[in-house]
Amino acid sequence: CTGMSRVYVMADKSTLLKVILLGDGGVGKSSLMNRYVSNKFDTHLFHTIGVEFLNKELEVDGRRVTLQIWDTAGQERFRSLRTPFYRGSDCCLLTFSVDDSQSFLNLNLWRKEFVYYADVKEPESFPFVILGNKIDVSGRQVAKEEAQRWCCENGGHPYFETSAKDATNIVEAFEEVARRVIASDDKQEPLLSTHTVELRRKSRSDPSCC
Amino acid sequence: LPKVIFEHEGVFIHLNTDELEDQDSLISGFLRIVDKDGEIFVEYKPLEDTVDPSNMLCACKDSSSVVEWIQRPHRPVDQQLSYETEWDMVNTVSFKRKVYSNGEGVSNHLNERTKWAFSFNVADLRSVTVKCEGWSYLVFCLRDDATLPALHFHQGGSQAFLDGLRKLVQLGESPEDENVFLVGTYYKAFSQSFENLLDDTNYGLVQVREVLMGKTPGSKLHFECCGKFKKDPYTTTLGGLSKVTNFLFDAFRQSESECQQRPAEEMVDLLGELIPGLEINQQEEPGFEVITRVDLGPRPEVHRSGPVMMEDWAKHQDLEGRVFNVSRLKHLIFKGGLCHALRKEAWKFLLGYYPWDSTHEERKNLQKRKTDEYFRMKLQWKSVSEEQEKRNSRLRDYKSLIGVCTNAHQHLTLAILVYMVYVQYCTDVGYVQGMSDLLSPILYVLEHEVDAFWCFVSFMDQMHENFEEQMQGMKAQLVQLSTLLRLLDLAFWNYLEAQDSGYLYFCFRWLLIRFKRELHFQDVLRLWEVMWTGLPCQNVHLLVCCAILDSEKQKIMDRHYGFNEILKHINELSMKLDIEEILIKSEAIYMQIRNCKDLPPSVSEILGLNTVTHSLALEPCQEYGMLESPHNSPRPQHRQDQDFSNGHGLLQDTPHNRWKTNFIS
The missing domain is CATH 1.10.472.80 (Ypt/Rab-GAP domain of gyp1p, domain 3)
Structure with a gap:
C-alpha cells in the first residue's frame, strides 16, 4: 500500500473495526489471528492467557479498513476476564474445530455469551461469521453441511472452513468480516465518515452483501 | 452488623423462562449468604437498585406465605441503612447492561427490578433444586411451599454457593429426584467435618478430591457444570496437554520482535462498563483504606551478586547432608540465584520437596516413598485411561496425536505423564490453561519424572488459588x-x-x-x-x-x-x-x-x-556475621526458615490419605 492510502486511513476514524474471536479453548483462535495478521503458523502456540489484539489493514471493495482483531482465552473459568472486552465489537467470529464436535455444539453458548456481554441491541442483524477450523486434521467430526445448517438456522451467517495451518480460507474469511460490518453499517445509517471517504465511495459501486 | 458469609455476583433471573430464547429478559444481581445476629439469610438483590432500603423485600421468617412479601419489619432503620450502604458500595461497581427484551423494557424500571429482590432465613428453606442448562440454575423452595424465581449462574458460582450453604445446613439428595436437595435440620455449623463432605458425593459430583496437600480448609467439592472437563476429564486434559509439549521448544524459543502496528485510533467507549467479578478500584473492601499520598522517601540503591555455585552450596551441608545456615543460603540465592548445575538439587529444597534439615539417608527414603506413591497413581491413571480408551475414540485420537510428538522427544512423554498423574492427584483443579506454563520449567530443570511431579505439586500448592474456578x-x-x-x-x-x-x-x-x-x-x-x-x-x-x-x-x-x-x-x-x-x-x-x-x-x-x-x-550483615567460616557453627536447627520460605508444609509431613481414589465415569 502507498503512503497516501495510509494517511487516508489515519484520517478516517470510522474505519477501525473491532472484531472478536470466540470459541472453545484449543480450536485455533490465536492461530487464525496470527495466520491472518503475520501469515505465520506455529504448531506449538501457547494457550492464550487473558486477551490480546492485533491490527491489520486491508482493502475490501475499494474501502480501506483496519481490523482490530481480539483474541481471547476460551476456557470457561476465564469468562469474567474476557467478557468486558466484548463491548464495542463490530463483528464476532464464532470459531470451532471441525475435529471436535463439542466445540461446534458450544457455538450456541458462545453466541449467547457474546450477545449478552457485548450489549448487542439487535442480535438478529448483528454480523457474525462462523469459522470451522482445522480442516487439515484427519478425523473430522462435524460435517460441512451440519455447520452450514447451523449458520442458516441461526441467522444466515456466512460459514468458512479454514485451516490456519495451511492458510486455507483465512484471508477470505476476514475480508468477509470487513464486508459484513460495512454492509451492516450502510444499512443502519449513512456511514459517518470523512470527506475523503465520501469521494471515494462515490467513485465506486456499492459493495454487494452476500 | 450483618456479616456476609458468601457473596456472588452475576446471578440472574430470567423473566421468560418458558422459552429458551436469547430474548429472555435477564435480571442480574447478587446472591449473598448473610449472618444476622446468628441467623442465616440467603439474599438476592438485582443490580442497579436504589439505596432506598424499603425496596429490599424479604420473606419474613414467620410469614405464612412468601407470596405476601413484606418489608423487613424487624430491623431498626439505621442498621438497615448501614447494611444497605455497604451493599450499595458493591453495587456501584456493578456492570450495567441493557436488557434486550421484546419491547418489555423491564430493566428500565427500577421498581420492576427491585421486586425481584428476595431474602429468606435458611431455617425456612425446604429444598434446593439444582439444574443445568448450559449453566447451572437453582430453585429455592421454602417450607411453606413457596417457590422463589430460579437463579441462573451464568458466571459460575453455583457450586461455591452450595458449598457455602452446605456449611450451614444439611443438604441431602431427595429420594425422588437427584436434582433436588432437601434441607435437613438446620444447624449453625462450620463444624461439618471434612469426612462428611467427602462422603456426600451426591448431586452429580464427578470427583471429590481433597485439595492439594489437604491444606485448604473445607476442601472444596468441585465440578464444572458445562465445562468439558466433567464429561471427559482425560480427553480434555490430553487436549490441554498437547500444549505442555511446548516446553522444549519454549526453552529455546527466540524472542520474536514482531512489529505490530499500534492501533491508529483508540476505541471509543470500549469499556464504559466495569468488569463483572473484577471490579477492584471503586470497591473499598472492609479494612481496605484509601491510601493518601505517603512520602516514601528515596529509593535506595541495590546491588545483586552472582549466582550461588556448587561449592557455595556444598559449604552449607554437613557430612550427613543436612543443610545448615539456611537463612544465609537463601539470602545468597535471593541475591544471585543459582548456577544452572545446582538447580536440579536446590529446587527440591526451595520447593519444599526435601526438608532442609534432612540427611542424605532421609532424603533417599523420602524419595523412595514418593516414588511408590507416584507410580501407584500412575498405574491407576493408566488402567482408567485404557478402559476409557476402548469406549472413547476421541481419547484415542488425542493419544495418537500426542504419540506422534512424543516419539520424537522423550521429554514430551514425560510432560504428559507427569501432567496426567497430577490430574489424578488433584482433580480439584483439573486442567486449566496456564498450568502447563508452570510445569515446563520444573520438568526442564529436574529432568526426573517423580521429582518433577512432586515439585510441581509443591509449586501448585502455592499457585492453585490462581486457577480456582471463580478466580x-x-x-x-x-x-x-x-x-x-x-x-x-x-x-x-x-x-x-x-x-x-x-x-x-x-x-x-x-x-x-x-x-x-x-x-x-x-x-x-x-x-x-x-x-x-x-x-x-x-x-x-x-x-x-x-x-x-x-x-x-x-x-x-x-x-x-x-x-x-x-x-x-x-x-x-x-x-x-x-x-x-x-x-x-x-x-x-x-x-x-x-x-x-x-x-x-x-x-x-x-x-x-x-x-x-x-x-x-x-x-x-548482622545475621551473617560469621560469613567467613560457616563451618564453625553449623546451625541445622533453622526450622523457622521453612515457615516463611513458601508458606506450606513439607511433603513428608502431609497425611497419606490426601490422595483419594478418583472415579471417572
Whole structure:
C-alpha cells in the first residue's frame, strides 16, 4: 500500500473495526489471528492467557479498513476476564474445530455469551461469521453441511472452513468480516465518515452483501 | 452488623423462562449468604437498585406465605441503612447492561427490578433444586411451599454457593429426584467435618478430591457444570496437554520482535462498563483504606551478586547432608540465584520437596516413598485411561496425536505423564490453561519424572488459588497490586484509572503464571528460584509487577496511551524485559516501602512486614556475621526458615490419605 492510502486511513476514524474471536479453548483462535495478521503458523502456540489484539489493514471493495482483531482465552473459568472486552465489537467470529464436535455444539453458548456481554441491541442483524477450523486434521467430526445448517438456522451467517495451518480460507474469511460490518453499517445509517471517504465511495459501486 | 458469609455476583433471573430464547429478559444481581445476629439469610438483590432500603423485600421468617412479601419489619432503620450502604458500595461497581427484551423494557424500571429482590432465613428453606442448562440454575423452595424465581449462574458460582450453604445446613439428595436437595435440620455449623463432605458425593459430583496437600480448609467439592472437563476429564486434559509439549521448544524459543502496528485510533467507549467479578478500584473492601499520598522517601540503591555455585552450596551441608545456615543460603540465592548445575538439587529444597534439615539417608527414603506413591497413581491413571480408551475414540485420537510428538522427544512423554498423574492427584483443579506454563520449567530443570511431579505439586500448592474456578485468588492479587501501586505512584494509578485500566487487567498473565511468558526461559528459572526463597517479604511477585510498571509508566503517560494501547503495550513487553534490572528494582522498591514510616497497614499486611522473622532476613550483615567460616557453627536447627520460605508444609509431613481414589465415569 502507498503512503497516501495510509494517511487516508489515519484520517478516517470510522474505519477501525473491532472484531472478536470466540470459541472453545484449543480450536485455533490465536492461530487464525496470527495466520491472518503475520501469515505465520506455529504448531506449538501457547494457550492464550487473558486477551490480546492485533491490527491489520486491508482493502475490501475499494474501502480501506483496519481490523482490530481480539483474541481471547476460551476456557470457561476465564469468562469474567474476557467478557468486558466484548463491548464495542463490530463483528464476532464464532470459531470451532471441525475435529471436535463439542466445540461446534458450544457455538450456541458462545453466541449467547457474546450477545449478552457485548450489549448487542439487535442480535438478529448483528454480523457474525462462523469459522470451522482445522480442516487439515484427519478425523473430522462435524460435517460441512451440519455447520452450514447451523449458520442458516441461526441467522444466515456466512460459514468458512479454514485451516490456519495451511492458510486455507483465512484471508477470505476476514475480508468477509470487513464486508459484513460495512454492509451492516450502510444499512443502519449513512456511514459517518470523512470527506475523503465520501469521494471515494462515490467513485465506486456499492459493495454487494452476500 | 450483618456479616456476609458468601457473596456472588452475576446471578440472574430470567423473566421468560418458558422459552429458551436469547430474548429472555435477564435480571442480574447478587446472591449473598448473610449472618444476622446468628441467623442465616440467603439474599438476592438485582443490580442497579436504589439505596432506598424499603425496596429490599424479604420473606419474613414467620410469614405464612412468601407470596405476601413484606418489608423487613424487624430491623431498626439505621442498621438497615448501614447494611444497605455497604451493599450499595458493591453495587456501584456493578456492570450495567441493557436488557434486550421484546419491547418489555423491564430493566428500565427500577421498581420492576427491585421486586425481584428476595431474602429468606435458611431455617425456612425446604429444598434446593439444582439444574443445568448450559449453566447451572437453582430453585429455592421454602417450607411453606413457596417457590422463589430460579437463579441462573451464568458466571459460575453455583457450586461455591452450595458449598457455602452446605456449611450451614444439611443438604441431602431427595429420594425422588437427584436434582433436588432437601434441607435437613438446620444447624449453625462450620463444624461439618471434612469426612462428611467427602462422603456426600451426591448431586452429580464427578470427583471429590481433597485439595492439594489437604491444606485448604473445607476442601472444596468441585465440578464444572458445562465445562468439558466433567464429561471427559482425560480427553480434555490430553487436549490441554498437547500444549505442555511446548516446553522444549519454549526453552529455546527466540524472542520474536514482531512489529505490530499500534492501533491508529483508540476505541471509543470500549469499556464504559466495569468488569463483572473484577471490579477492584471503586470497591473499598472492609479494612481496605484509601491510601493518601505517603512520602516514601528515596529509593535506595541495590546491588545483586552472582549466582550461588556448587561449592557455595556444598559449604552449607554437613557430612550427613543436612543443610545448615539456611537463612544465609537463601539470602545468597535471593541475591544471585543459582548456577544452572545446582538447580536440579536446590529446587527440591526451595520447593519444599526435601526438608532442609534432612540427611542424605532421609532424603533417599523420602524419595523412595514418593516414588511408590507416584507410580501407584500412575498405574491407576493408566488402567482408567485404557478402559476409557476402548469406549472413547476421541481419547484415542488425542493419544495418537500426542504419540506422534512424543516419539520424537522423550521429554514430551514425560510432560504428559507427569501432567496426567497430577490430574489424578488433584482433580480439584483439573486442567486449566496456564498450568502447563508452570510445569515446563520444573520438568526442564529436574529432568526426573517423580521429582518433577512432586515439585510441581509443591509449586501448585502455592499457585492453585490462581486457577480456582471463580478466580478469587487472581482478583485478590489484583486488588493487592492496586493497593501497592497507589502507594508507589498515585499519579500513575490515577492515570490508569482514568483510562479504565485501574483494575490492572493487563497484569493478569503476569500473575497467573508468574511471568512465565514475559521472560526468556532462562530468566524465568532465575526469577522463580529467587521468589521461592520467600525473601525479602511475602507476595514479592507483586513487587515485581510494580517494578516492571515503574519502568513503563512514564512511557504510558507521556504517549497518552489509552485502554487498548496500555493493554497492547504491556502484552508486547513479553521477552523484552531484563530480569536483573527487574530484580534490582523490586528489591529497591521493597526497601523503599520498608523504610517508610507512615506505611498504610494494608500495605504492611500485603507484604507481611509486621512479622519478626522478616526483620531477621533483612539484616543480612548482622545475621551473617560469621560469613567467613560457616563451618564453625553449623546451625541445622533453622526450622523457622521453612515457615516463611513458601508458606506450606513439607511433603513428608502431609497425611497419606490426601490422595483419594478418583472415579471417572
